[in-house]
Amino acid sequence: MSLAGAGPATGEKISEPWVQLLTPAGVRVPEPHYDSWLEDIDGGRLQGLYRDMVVVRRIDVEATALQRQGELALWPPLLGQEAAQIGSGRALAPDDFVFPSYRETGVAYCRGVEYADLVKVWRGNAPSSWDPYRLNMAPMQIIIGAQALHATGYAMATKFDGAETATMTYFGDGATSQGDLNEAMVFAASFQAPVLFFCQNNQWAISEPVRVQAQRAIADRPPGFGIPSVRVDGNDVLACLAVTREALDRVRTGAGPYFIEAVTYRMGPHTTADDPTRYRDPNELEDWRTRDPIDRLAAYLKSEGLFDDGFQAQVRTAADDAAAGLRAACTGLSDPSDLELFDNVYSTPHAVLERQKQHYARYLAGFEAAEGGQR
Amino acid sequence: MTTMTFGQAINAGLRKALDRDPKVLLIGEDIGTLGGVFRITDGLQKDFGAHRVVDSPLAESGILGTAVGMCFRGYRPVCEIQFDGFVYPAFDQIVSQVAKLHYRSRGRVKMPITVRVPFGGGFGGAEHHSESPEAYFLHTAGLRAVTPSNPQDAFLMVQQAIACDDPVMFFEPKRRYHLKGEVDLEADLSAAAPLDQARIERPGSDATLVAYGPLVPTALAAADAAADEGISLEVIDLRSLSPLDFGTVADSVRRTGRLVITHEASQTGGLGAELAAGITERCFYYLEHAPVRVTGFDIPYPSARMEQHHVPDLDRILDGVDRVLDRPNSLSGLED
Numbered sequence: 001m002s003l004a005g006a007g008p009a010t011g012e013k014i015s016e017p018w019v020q021l022l023t024p025a026g027v028r029v030p031e032p033h034y035d036s037w038l039e040d041i042d043g044g045r046l047q048g049l050y051r052d053m054v055v056v057r058r059i060d061v062e063a064t065a066l067q068r069q070g071e072l073a074l075w076p077p078l079l080g081q082e083a084a085q086i087g088s089g090r091a092l093a094p095d096d097f098v099f100p101s102y103r104e105t106g107v108a109y110c111r112g113v114e115y116a117d118l119v120k121v122w123r124g125n126a127p128s129s130w131d132p133y134r135l136n137m138a139p140m141q142i143i144i145g146a147q148a149l150h151a152t153g154y155a156m157a158t159k160f161d162g163a164e165t166a167t168m169t170y171f172g173d174g175a176t177s178q179g180d181l182n183e184a185m186v187f188a189a190s191f192q193a194p195v196l197f198f199c200q201n202n203q204w205a206i207s208e209p210v211r212v213q214a215q216r217a218i219a220d221r222p223p224g225f226g227i228p229s230v231r232v233d234g235n236d237v238l239a240c241l242a243v244t245r246e247a248l249d250r251v252r253t254g255a256g257p258y259f260i261e262a263v264t265y266r267m268g269p270h271t272t273a274d275d276p277t278r279y280r281d282p283n284e285l286e287d288w289r290t291r292d293p294i295d296r297l298a299a300y301l302k303s304e305g306l307f308d309d310g311f312q313a314q315v316r317t318a319a320d321d322a323a324a325g326l327r328a329a330c331t332g333l334s335d336p337s338d339l340e341l342f343d344n345v346y347s348t349p350h351a352v353l354e355r356q357k358q359h360y361a362r363y364l365a366g367f368e369a370a371e372g373g374q375r
Numbered sequence: 376m377t378t379m380t381f382g383q384a385i386n387a388g389l390r391k392a393l394d395r396d397p398k399v400l401l402i403g404e405d406i407g408t409l410g411g412v413f414r415i416t417d418g419l420q421k422d423f424g425a426h427r428v429v430d431s432p433l434a435e436s437g438i439l440g441t442a443v444g445m446c447f448r449g450y451r452p453v454c455e456i457q458f459d460g461f462v463y464p465a466f467d468q469i470v471s472q473v474a475k476l477h478y479r480s481r482g483r484v485k486m487p488i489t490v491r492v493p494f495g496g497g498f499g500g501a502e503h504h505s506e507s508p509e510a511y512f513l514h515t516a517g518l519r520a521v522t523p524s525n526p527q528d529a530f531l532m533v534q535q536a537i538a539c540d541d542p543v544m545f546f547e548p549k550r551r552y553h554l555k556g557e558v559d560l561e562a563d564l565s566a567a568a569p570l571d572q573a574r575i576e577r578p579g580s581d582a583t584l585v586a587y588g589p590l591v592p593t594a595l596a597a598a599d600a601a602a603d604e605g606i607s608l609e610v611i612d613l614r615s616l617s618p619l620d621f622g623t624v625a626d627s628v629r630r631t632g633r634l635v636i637t638h639e640a641s642q643t644g645g646l647g648a649e650l651a652a653g654i655t656e657r658c659f660y661y662l663e664h665a666p667v668r669v670t671g672f673d674i675p676y677p678s679a680r681m682e683q684h685h686v687p688d689l690d691r692i693l694d695g696v697d698r699v700l701d702r703p704n705s706l707s708g709l710e711d
Contacts (some may be wrong), residue, residue, distance in 0.1 A: 097447070104546075127479040138447060139479050141469050149440025150472070158443060159449035160426050167444075180468075183437035190432055281706040339379075344482040345516050351571065352618040 018231040018263060021238040024291040026299025031270040034242040041238070049090065049237050050297050051315050053082040054104045057294060058319035059342075061106075063119060071330055072122045076103045080267030083150050084200050086110065087240025088262070091248055092168065097138040098157075099151035099169040103185030107170060111135040114135050115329035117321075125333050145171055145178030148197065152184045155195035155257075166251040168196040174205025174219065177213045185225040188257035196251050197222070197259040198244070200234060202266035203221070207279040212288075222259035233265030235293040265291070338364055376559055382552035384526035385491075387560060388533035389453065393423050396451060399429050399537055402429040402438055403455025403491075412457055413493060413552055420549035420689060435461055436645035439468035441487050443476065451487045459494040460503025460676075466511070473542045474517030486517075489536045492692055493549035494522075495589040495639050497686045499679040506676050507640035508687065512544045513649065520616040522546040524591035526556035535570040543570075545582055546616070548589035573620035575627065582699050585650060587613040589688060590637050597692040609694065616646060624650065625657045626627045633699040634665035637687045642670040669695035 021029055021038075041049075058080050067075040077344065078085060085106025092098065100107055105118060108130070117129035121140065128139035141147035151169035158165050175181050176199060184189040188195050201218055203210050214221070220230040232243045240262055247258045265288040269276050301307040378654035392399045401416060410417030422429035431438050436457060443448050451615070456462045463467075469490065476486050496505025512520050523529040529547070536543035568574060576591065576597050581615035589659035591612045598608040609627050613620065628634050634654055636647040651666035669687045677685050699702035 099444070127475075128481060128482060131483055132480060133446070133483065139476075139484075140458065143467065146440065146472055149437060149468065150444035152437075152442030153444025154447050155444070157445045157450055160450075162449070178466075179434075180436055180440055183432070183434040183440065186432045186434060187437050187441055262599065344478045344480075346479055346519075347482065347485055350519075350618050351620070 012200045018233055019243050020236050021272045022233075022236045022296055022300055023240065024060040024235075024296055024297045025127070026303060028238075030299060034239065034246070037242040037245045038238060039285075041241070046297070046304070046305055047311060049086060049241070050294070050301060051306065051318055052086045052090070052106075052109070053237065053294050053297065053314050055319050056082050056086060056109050058323050059109070059118065059326055060105055062323040063122070064268070064272060066119065066330055067122070072119055072272075073124050074122050074271050076271045077266075077268035078103050078105050080265045080288065080293070081200055081202055082106055082260040083237035083297075084240050084264045086232040088168075088198055088260070091241055091244035092167070093248070094136065095163075095165045095172045096136065096248065097152065097154055097165065098135075099152075099165045099167065100137060100140055101147065101171050101175070102140040102142050103172070104140070104170050108135070111137045115326045116333060119330045120333060123330060123333055125336055141340040144333075145175035145181040145184075147171065147176070147182045147332040148184035151195050152193050152257075155188065155193035156191050158221065159191070159194060161191055164249045164252050166194055166196055168198055168248070169182040169199065170198050172205060173199065173201040173203065173210045173213050173218060174208065174355065175199070178216050182225075184226055185222060185259075189226040192254075192256040194251045194254070195257045196244070196247050196361045197227070197257065199259070199261045201261050202264050204266050204270070204280070205274075206270040206274060213334060216262065219259065219261035226261050227239070229259035229261065231261045231263060233326060234262030235291050235296065237293060237297055245329065256307075376557040377588060379526055379558050380552060381526045381529050381548075381554045381556070382413060382415050384530040384558050385533050385547065386417060386419070386455065387558070388530045389410060389416065389419060390422075391588060392453070392534050392537040393427060395418065396537075398449055399451045399453065400427050400429065400445065401433050401453045401455065402442060404431055404433055404438075404457050406430060406455050411455060413549065415491075415547075415552075435463075435465035436468050439465040439473060439488070439490070443468065443472050443486065446476075446486050446488060447484055451489075453489045453491060453537055455491060456492045458500075458504045459492055459506040459508050462490075462492055462508055463610050465490075468593070469512070469518070469542075469544075470515050474515045477541070478517055485540045487537070487540050488542045488544045489533070489539075490542070491533075491545045491547060493552075494546045495550060496547050496676055496682050497589065497639075498550045499682070502676070502678075505682065507638065507671065509544070509616055510640055510645045511545055513646060518542050518544055518617060519567075519571070520544040520546065520615060522548065522588035523614065524548065524586075524612050526549070526554065526558050527562075530558050530560070531545055531562060531564065531567045532570060533566055535567065538564065539570060544617075546588055546627070551589055551592065554592070568614075571615040571618055571620060573611050573613045573615065573623040575609060575623065576612045577608070577610040579607040580631060581607070582695065582696055583609045583611060583624065583627040583631045584608045584692070585611045585613060585634065585636040587616060587638065587646075589656045590639060593687070593689055594637060594692060595695070597689045600653055600689060600693060601696055604699065606696065619646075619653065621653050621657060624654055628654055629657045629661045632661055634662070634666040635669060635692070635699050636666065637669040637692050637695065638670045639686050640674045642668055643673050645670060664699045664701060667695045667699040
């Protein structure tokens, strides 16, 4: 639980201990309380976490490439946040429900998302992709912090239903400044809603460092709302897994809401449309590279004799297959039909919109008739 | 038939909805023990429990945002916004989430939220307590908006709004809460007029006068007064503000050739503008005069001792009627 030398270079003061089970050098730090939440994590499962992170990073890199090649309009990379997302995502039970932001590729991967559904929105084919009720995960949320209220309301409803499930919401450090997140914490505390707030403090809200959002550790804030919190090394997949497992267990068993701040780093741009060289010291990025979540687990696996050539080749193949699968799914998406434009605005007939649709269909039909005439 | 006030009729409608469907839930500020600042939810928490009638923290975005989450879980939340001017903190959740989630989720997640908003002035309220914000919501795809003008409609329409799978902004003309009327408490919901239909409240032949919510009684009184002068006004209660029932209004205007629309809300970008444009598009060759709007001015809602100038009353409506009939009126001789 030592923090020596781990303070982010953004000037944020880390005043509290955090949970760290794996040092940046890959040395396992015993911590009896949280270790008890990892008793089932044997060599195979450790390798599984590594494979997850490598595959998700490969998916992320491939999606960035697809954007550069003009196949996607935009992509929000998760580069650097793999441990926070895989550690927490693998802690979730199938019945738990997730309300994500737009950067939770790793969490969606843990929920079993299909490749096409990772890119459909960013290719511009649809306003959302996966079926929320198949993944138990809401469509991605672009309004910063809005989903925290949705998660809290969902959690209140599970409580009304007497269901023993947890609701989890993901957001970033920027969202902690939003009214919606603060209102969500008030509602969650007042109704003791079974909701877990998971903040990925990746140090940057586009160009604004976290010190613009918070003068104390973000994890210091929830206790003022009556919500217990914990700060975790977000680049340590074991710590993220253990902390989230414990938190979800508390939430599911009636202890009320809980808040996790995962301290991590957005190694890439905010999105492919962003240029972090305009606002970020390159030394900072280099500093965080030494704390890379994947390298750190690799070092640990190596020390445990779990990182032989065969395993590495297997992981490489899995990553290459995922990249190929993503690319094929992306380029294979068929364009939506013209009049889908009007679908699902309402779930019951709406005369004014029907009329607009009919008029536009006639307009389009005019082109078809003209083209037909030329033939 | 039972004689009851407008407010009691909404209360009775909410009670029916809570009885009918265990997934219906009310959430808002002061709606539980107090029964709402207007007592519209009086007694409901006592009878249905604190999990069905939820006193929320004082956070309107929180009310709407948590309601969205409840919809993901199959609930039908009825959110009470205490006063019209308090709806804006919830505006983002209403416009960006409530209105769009059915579309965003490609029909997989329904948002059957009813947002009850007491609206309008004319009762000496403080700032933010007398506004008519409906136009903001008409501009937002994905929302429906309705307003009843009498107790019977209030009783039925609140139940229809709750039963509707789309989100409905339910505007309640608060200065009419004490208006009494006959209500058939056994009325069959499936036999009620559809929620998106306007109603001809009084047939007439010389001009069509369109009103909604709090100004429907005023419009009917204006029609009485006009009749004394031999002018026959057809009064239409829009009931639905989104979608607008252009069919009913256009049918009327094709008969009368003249349209007056009145509302308390400011004029620019308001419902009168949309109705005038839509009717002109549909009925241009039937119109004998440009549509006339009699509305609140483009000012913040004024202080109580000035509000009588802002809220259209019987005389201002009749002045508009004179204008549309080319009779001498306050603007006679004015070029623009």
